[in-house]
Amino acid sequence: MDVFSRGYEKFGFVRSAEGITYREWAPGADSAALVGDFNNWDPNADHMSKNDLGIWEIFLPNNADGSPPIPHGSRVKVRMGTPSGTKDSIPAWIKYSVQTPGDIPYNGIYYDPPEEEKYVFKHPQPKRPKSLRIYETHVGMSSPEPKINTYANFRDEVLPRIKRLGYNAVQIMAIQEHSYYGSFGYHVTNFFAPSSRFGSPEDLKSLIDRAHELGLVVLMDVVHSHASNNTLDGLNGFDGTDTHYFHGGSRGHHWMWDSRVFNYGNKEVIRFLLSNARWWLEEYKFDGFRFDGATSMMYTHHGLQVTFTGSYHEYFGFATDVDAVVYLMLVNDLIHGFYPEAVTIGEDVSGMPTFALPVQVGGVGFDYRLHMAVADKWIELLKGNDEAWEMGNIVHTLTNRRWLEKCVTYAESHDQALVGDKTIAFWLMDKICMISWL
Known part of the structure; x- marks a missing residue:
């Protein structure tokens, strides 16, 4: 390995x-x-x-x-x-x-x-916090001014604010190079290249080193669930065939996201993706990842137009992409084996059993499951009247999780808070997060 x-x-x-x-x-x-x-x-x-x-x-x-x-x-x-x-x-x-x-x-x-031009890291990577408080951000959109922010601006202006606000981790979106800016970086073209629109690779390293100096864990929003369908600057049709890196035919084309779906059963694809994860940990000193779109990876229906009720046949059947699940087990085993302090968070909305349990006990291996239901619940509540709030339903949503799993509760906003393992009281106090979403 x-x-x-x-x-x-x-x-x-x-x-x-x-x-x-x-x-x-x-x-x-x-x-x-x-x-x-x-x-x-x-x-x-x-x-x-x-x-x-x-x-x-x-x-x-x-x-x-x-x-x-x-x-x-x-x-x-x-x-x-x-x-x-x-x-x-x-x-x-x-x-x-x-x-x-x-x-x-x-x-x-x-x-x-x-x-003499290569950036040399000066500060050690922080230890993994016992309880994560994650600030999710997009470097280019992290300024109130109508401009594309840079790695240097973010390092000097935003990181100190994140520290002052009491967070202990920062999760950065849109690091891998992407042609289409409107998708927030989720249609990746060049998997090993940091986005050039924010600065140079050395600038990104300087940002991460400064975060480490402040005691902040830096997580990368990594996209291994699909790839841009660009043929001139992406992997699509790289060698002139429909099946290079991806499944052929309809299975290899994500109908909702207009992108390509990796063939996780191919040895060279596995080498490419595992090496990609290790590259960002080794070269840039990231402290872990949030794996985007894990639900889409694990099922051939991508979790779309499907209702998950909790019945096991929904998770273990012909719609399960076993190769993709095995890949997630491999990448988690790789990361935790070589980098014990690294954090992995998987975005799964299906409730796949054992998703956030160690590989050694038969799990998929993530440290945390991203608890998307909380974000959906808050959107639902804030769109309606306060009188319609049902405390029992709210508590059920916050506590509905797999046994022994750790979860990260989520409030999506592109320059505000993502918080881990918190109660409803914290959510009600964190008004900035709610206002930002609205």
């Missing part, structure tokens, strides 16, 4: 003392060549070779003066001949991508700054 979950040390761009190796899994492609600013986008300059496992590879030696063959910050893509024609794609394992003003698709960037 240790080697398997470090795919970023094998795939994508890997720098060595001798040069740069680039590898990509694209079994459906007939040909592949690395193109970019470094070779004037010449598709005949740097052809790649393919092995029996469908992995393409090329090694570029250092220049005569010892400098890397691809300069830091230069644009790169892989040009592939596929069954559906020739296409240029951003490398699947790209660590940074940017949108050139006026261009719709993003450009992959070879990101390997010199040592």
Whole structure:
């Protein structure tokens, strides 16, 4: 598991003392060549070779003066001949991508700054709090001014406020690069790249380090439940086939979210996603994750247009995506095995049994289940008259949870509070949270 979950040390761009190796899994492609600013986008300059496992590879030696063959910050893509024609794609394992003003698709960037420009973490990661009080936020929307905020602004202006308000954790949305801003970052195009619209990777590291200095745990809103259906800057149709990384046909297309559904039974997809989780923990020192859309992952019907009553046949039947459930067990086992202080929260509205119990006792392995029913209940209550509030119904909603599980109760707002394991009294006192939602 240790080697398997470090795919970023094998795939994508890997720098060595001798040069740069680039590898990509694209079994459906007939040909592949690395193109970019470094070779004037010449598709005949740097052809790649393919092995029996469908992995393409090329090694570029250092220049005569010892400098890397691809300069830091230069644009790169892989040009592939596929069954559906020739296409240029951003490398699947790209660590940074940017949108050139006026261009719709993003450009992959070879990101390997010199040592003196790399951010060095100065502060230790905090221990996991016994009781989480989480402040959920979106960096770009964290300012009252009509502008896109930056990692630096958030670090200097918002983090101190979060600390003053008494929170001990901050959960950040929209970290993974995404083309469509309107979906709050949930249609990911480049899974290993932090969103460039807020600043550089070094800026994000500085933000996280500052949070750690303040004693704040930093959780990432990670999206492994689906992917953008973009073909120019995303994974969709990467090697020219409908089944690369995803299920083919209707099963591989999320009808509600207009996105692609991963094939969690494919070894290389599992390697990609496990390595992705580890990358953010290793490289950026995140302290854990909130896994978005776990319900959508665990069922072929995605939990949509289905009423869960608690009967076990609703959870264990032909509609259950067993491969996806096993993946969630694997990623939780990976995270807790290598990073014992890390926190994992799963967003599940179905009530899947054992969802927030350890893998060692047969559970899916999350530390907390995100208790979405509380948010839905508050919306329902606040839309009606106060006289219609039923205390028994409210208490039932707050206490209706699986035995022995820890839950995070949720008040969705894009720059206000998400609170953990609190009572109705706390909710009634936290008026800011209620007003923000309205």
